[in-house]
Amino acid sequence: MSSKYHLVPEHGHGAADEDASESLLREDPVSCWKRWRPCLPHSALITIALVMYSIAICWVTRLALLRFHRPRVPAPTSSFPHPDEKQYLVTETGRGGHSWTRYLVYGEPGPEVDKAWYDLIKPFNTRVPAERYEATMGNRTSVRVEDGSDNPDYYVTLTVYHELHCLLRFRRFLDPQFYANKTWEEQAQDKSALGHYKHCLWSLLESVLCNGDTSMRTFHWDLAKPAPKPDSLAERKCVNWDWLHSWTTNHSFLLQDELLIHPVFGKLDANLRPFGRTETRM
Ligand SMILES: *[C@@H]1O[C@H](CO)[C@@H](O)[C@H](O)[C@H]1NC(C)=O
Ligand SMILES: *[C@@H]1O[C@H](CO)[C@@H](O)[C@H](O)[C@H]1NC(C)=O
Ligand SMILES: *[C@@H]1O[C@H](CO)[C@@H](O)[C@H](O)[C@H]1NC(C)=O
Numbered sequence: 284m285s286s287k288y289h290l291v292p293e294h295g296h297g298a299a300d301e302d303a304s305e306s307l308l309r310e311d312p313v314s315c316w317k318r319w320r321p322c323l324p325h326s327a328l329i330t331i332a333l334v335m336y337s338i339a340i341c342w343v344t345r346l347a348l349l350r351f352h353r354p355r356v357p358a359p360t361s362s363f364p365h366p367d368e369k370q371y372l373v374t375e376t377g378r379g380g381h382s383w384t385r386y387l388v389y390g391e392p393g394p395e396v397d398k399a400w401y402d403l404i405k406p407f408n409t410r411v412p413a414e415r416y417e418a419t420m421g422n423r424t425s426v427r428v429e430d431g432s433d434n435p436d437y438y439v440t441l442t443v444y445h446e447l448h449c450l451l452r453f454r455r456f457l458d459p460q461f462y463a464n465k466t467w468e469e470q471a472q473d474k475s476a477l478g479h480y481k482h483c484l485w486s487l488l489e490s491v492l493c494n495g496d497t498s499m500r501t502f503h504w505d506l507a508k509p510a511p512k513p514d515s516l517a518e519r520k521c522v523n524w525d526w527l528h529s530w531t532t533n534h535s536f537l538l539q540d541e542l543l544i545h546p547v548f549g550k551l552d553a554n555l556r557p558f559g560r561t562e563t564r565m
Contacts, residue, residue, distance in 0.1 A: 377515030
């Protein structure tokens with residue numbers, strides 16, 4: 284405003300105060316133009332500089348925001364335990380030698396390896412306190428654990444345990460003679476088992492895509508072969524398995540506990556068969 288208006292010279296003595304105050308704000312286009320014309324290139328330059336400066340500030344701010352405040356996708360609170368409770372560690376996987384995971388896969392099939400797998404999968408049947416379940420699962424329902432309380436726990440299995448169950452099936456698939464008393468050919472003819480393997484493969488595929496692990500894996504040259512050879516070592520952020528396994532164990536039950544009651548078939552035994560109706564195929 285002030286740059287556009289200027290004081291009009293006084294007309295002389297006796298001018299009314301009213302006139303004076305009016306004239307203070309009277310616009311005079313000609314003299315304004317004359318005054319400002321020499322400054323125009325200068326102010327245009329300043330304006331361009333200010334615009335460029337503003338664009339630069341916006342750009343830098345945007346970069347900083349993207350860098351430091353990338354929108355985080357929170358894990359769904361329907362995870363049990365709550366995602367914020369989960370413990371992680373950075374670890375190196377794929378190291379050769381006698382690791383526990385290698386033993387589960389390469390160990391000679393037998394009672395010892397079976398026991399190791401059983402211990403791994405033992406907390407498959409997880410029970411979630413009703414309040415905790417209802418607070419995060421919305422209107423999705425599940426089977427209840429018939430523990431005799433007014434508001435019984437819900438029966439769930441955590442995705443990682445379903446994946447372990449699938450991996451155990453594939454482990455056993457590799458030794459059909461030992462685990463099923465079948466030859467490879469006999470095993471291949473079992474269409475219902477093959478359907479289950481495909482279900483498991485699909486489930487594992489979805490988990491791999493879901494987790495999208497981007498830890499880098501290296502290659503090395505084998506002087507006897509042209510193709511680069513992949514290495515197994517990878518540094519990764521992993522859930523603290525000991526912690527998670529302990530946590531799940533503390534929230535699990537065994538089928539031997541006979542806590543599942545079917546609305547039609549009644550109480551189920553450790554093989555999920557109704558009592559006294561062992562011939563029933565589930
Ligand atoms: C459950 O809730 C969702 C929205 O939260 C709704 O779209 C859906 O219809 C509900 N289902 C039932 C069975 O009430
Ligand atoms: C394995 O299968 C063969 C032939 O089907 C049968 O004779 C044998 O008894 C089975 N062995 C076991 C341990 O079930
Ligand atoms: C599981 O329960 C045991 C015994 O109460 C406890 O010492 C341990 O800390 C619990 N594990 C977790 C992960 O909370």
